[in-house]
Amino acid sequence: MPMSPADLEGRLQAAFPDAEIVLTDLAGDGDHYKARIVSPAFRGLNRVKQHQMVNRALADVLGGTLHALALETAAPPSDPAG
Template structure:
Protein backbone atom coordinates (compact mmCIF):
# COMPACT_ATOMS: atom_id res chain seq x y z
CA UNK A 1 0.00 0.00 0.00
CA UNK A 2 1.51 3.37 -1.01
CA UNK A 3 2.24 6.09 1.54
CA UNK A 4 0.52 9.45 1.37
CA UNK A 5 2.36 12.77 1.34
CA UNK A 6 1.16 13.75 4.82
CA UNK A 7 2.67 10.58 6.33
CA UNK A 8 6.00 11.20 4.60
CA UNK A 9 6.06 14.79 5.84
CA UNK A 10 5.19 13.72 9.40
CA UNK A 11 7.97 11.11 9.52
CA UNK A 12 10.53 13.63 8.31
CA UNK A 13 9.37 16.34 10.73
CA UNK A 14 9.31 13.88 13.64
CA UNK A 15 12.98 13.09 13.00
CA UNK A 16 14.06 16.59 11.90
CA UNK A 17 11.78 18.94 13.88
CA UNK A 18 13.05 22.22 12.40
CA UNK A 19 12.61 21.02 8.81
CA UNK A 20 10.50 22.81 6.26
CA UNK A 21 9.14 20.03 4.06
CA UNK A 22 7.42 20.31 0.68
CA UNK A 23 6.16 17.08 -0.90
CA UNK A 24 4.98 16.75 -4.52
CA UNK A 25 3.29 13.69 -6.03
CA UNK A 26 5.19 13.33 -9.30
CA UNK A 27 2.96 10.84 -11.09
CA UNK A 28 -0.41 11.28 -9.37
CA UNK A 29 -0.23 7.67 -8.23
CA UNK A 30 0.71 8.15 -4.57
CA UNK A 31 3.86 6.15 -5.22
CA UNK A 32 6.37 8.59 -6.75
CA UNK A 33 7.19 11.73 -4.78
CA UNK A 34 9.66 14.58 -4.71
CA UNK A 35 10.56 16.21 -1.41
CA UNK A 36 12.28 19.51 -0.77
CA UNK A 37 13.60 19.66 2.77
CA UNK A 38 15.30 22.66 4.36
CA UNK A 39 16.83 22.27 7.81
CA UNK A 40 19.53 23.93 9.86
CA UNK A 41 20.67 20.43 10.83
CA UNK A 42 21.93 20.00 7.23
CA UNK A 43 24.40 22.88 7.54
CA UNK A 44 27.99 21.69 7.12
CA UNK A 45 26.92 18.22 5.97
CA UNK A 46 27.50 16.78 2.53
CA UNK A 47 24.53 16.08 0.27
CA UNK A 48 24.99 12.36 0.97
CA UNK A 49 24.90 12.95 4.73
CA UNK A 50 21.76 15.10 4.36
CA UNK A 51 20.02 12.39 2.36
CA UNK A 52 21.08 9.77 4.90
CA UNK A 53 19.33 11.78 7.63
CA UNK A 54 16.13 11.85 5.57
CA UNK A 55 16.37 8.15 4.70
CA UNK A 56 16.81 7.33 8.40
CA UNK A 57 13.70 9.39 9.19
CA UNK A 58 11.71 7.24 6.75
CA UNK A 59 12.48 4.17 8.87
CA UNK A 60 13.17 1.75 6.04
CA UNK A 61 9.99 2.52 4.10
CA UNK A 62 11.86 3.86 1.06
CA UNK A 63 11.86 1.15 -1.60
CA UNK A 64 8.93 -0.61 0.07
CA UNK A 65 5.75 1.28 0.96
CA UNK A 66 7.38 4.38 -0.50
CA UNK A 67 8.46 3.34 -3.98
CA UNK A 68 10.35 6.46 -5.08
CA UNK A 69 11.32 9.74 -3.43
CA UNK A 70 13.48 12.32 -5.19
CA UNK A 71 15.22 14.42 -2.56
CA UNK A 72 16.39 18.01 -2.63
CA UNK A 73 17.94 19.01 0.69
CA UNK A 74 19.60 22.19 1.93
CA UNK A 75 20.31 24.36 4.93
CA UNK A 76 18.39 27.64 5.15
CA UNK A 77 19.85 30.55 3.19
CA UNK A 78 21.81 32.97 5.32
Protein backbone atom coordinates in the same frame (compact mmCIF):
# COMPACT_ATOMS: atom_id res chain seq x y z
CA MET B 1 -0.55 0.35 -0.06
CA PRO B 2 0.88 3.75 -1.08
CA MET B 3 2.00 6.33 1.46
CA SER B 4 -0.15 9.43 1.75
CA PRO B 5 1.49 12.85 1.51
CA ALA B 6 0.34 13.56 5.08
CA ASP B 7 2.03 10.39 6.38
CA LEU B 8 5.27 11.17 4.55
CA GLU B 9 5.28 14.79 5.67
CA GLY B 10 4.55 13.74 9.26
CA ARG B 11 7.47 11.32 9.28
CA LEU B 12 9.82 13.92 7.80
CA GLN B 13 8.60 16.60 10.24
CA ALA B 14 9.18 14.21 13.16
CA ALA B 15 12.74 13.51 11.97
CA PHE B 16 13.49 17.17 11.14
CA PRO B 17 11.26 19.26 13.46
CA ASP B 18 12.65 22.65 12.41
CA ALA B 19 12.53 21.89 8.69
CA GLU B 20 10.65 23.53 5.89
CA ILE B 21 9.24 20.64 3.85
CA VAL B 22 7.57 20.76 0.45
CA LEU B 23 6.27 17.52 -1.05
CA THR B 24 5.31 16.86 -4.66
CA ASP B 25 3.54 13.65 -5.71
CA LEU B 26 5.36 13.07 -8.99
CA ALA B 27 3.10 10.41 -10.48
CA GLY B 28 -0.19 10.99 -8.65
CA ASP B 29 -0.01 7.46 -7.26
CA GLY B 30 1.29 8.05 -3.71
CA ASP B 31 4.36 6.02 -4.62
CA HIS B 32 6.75 8.53 -6.20
CA TYR B 33 7.48 11.76 -4.37
CA LYS B 34 9.87 14.66 -4.52
CA ALA B 35 10.74 16.21 -1.16
CA ARG B 36 12.40 19.58 -0.69
CA ILE B 37 13.71 19.76 2.86
CA VAL B 38 15.46 22.81 4.29
CA SER B 39 16.70 22.02 7.78
CA PRO B 40 19.25 23.45 10.21
CA ALA B 41 20.23 19.80 10.84
CA PHE B 42 21.90 19.82 7.41
CA ARG B 43 24.18 22.76 8.19
CA GLY B 44 27.83 21.89 7.50
CA LEU B 45 26.97 18.59 5.77
CA ASN B 46 27.43 17.81 2.10
CA ARG B 47 24.46 16.73 0.01
CA VAL B 48 25.30 13.01 0.31
CA LYS B 49 25.27 13.20 4.13
CA GLN B 50 22.02 15.18 4.05
CA HIS B 51 20.36 12.56 1.85
CA GLN B 52 21.69 9.77 4.08
CA MET B 53 19.98 11.42 7.07
CA VAL B 54 16.66 11.50 5.23
CA ASN B 55 17.06 7.91 4.01
CA ARG B 56 17.76 6.73 7.58
CA ALA B 57 14.63 8.50 8.81
CA LEU B 58 12.55 6.64 6.20
CA ALA B 59 14.51 3.36 6.12
CA ASP B 60 11.55 1.19 7.12
CA VAL B 61 9.35 2.40 4.23
CA LEU B 62 11.81 3.17 1.41
CA GLY B 63 11.56 0.62 -1.36
CA GLY B 64 8.32 -0.72 0.14
CA THR B 65 5.41 1.53 1.02
CA LEU B 66 7.40 4.41 -0.44
CA HIS B 67 8.71 3.28 -3.80
CA ALA B 68 10.71 6.34 -4.89
CA LEU B 69 11.76 9.61 -3.31
CA ALA B 70 13.67 12.33 -5.13
CA LEU B 71 15.41 14.59 -2.63
CA GLU B 72 16.37 18.22 -2.68
CA THR B 73 18.00 19.14 0.62
CA ALA B 74 19.65 22.26 1.97
CA ALA B 75 20.51 24.08 5.15
CA PRO B 76 18.77 27.42 5.63
CA PRO B 77 20.87 30.49 4.86
CA SER B 78 22.90 31.74 7.79
CA ASP B 79 21.43 34.66 9.66
CA PRO B 80 23.63 37.65 8.76
CA ALA B 81 22.62 39.35 12.03
CA GLY B 82 23.63 36.44 14.19
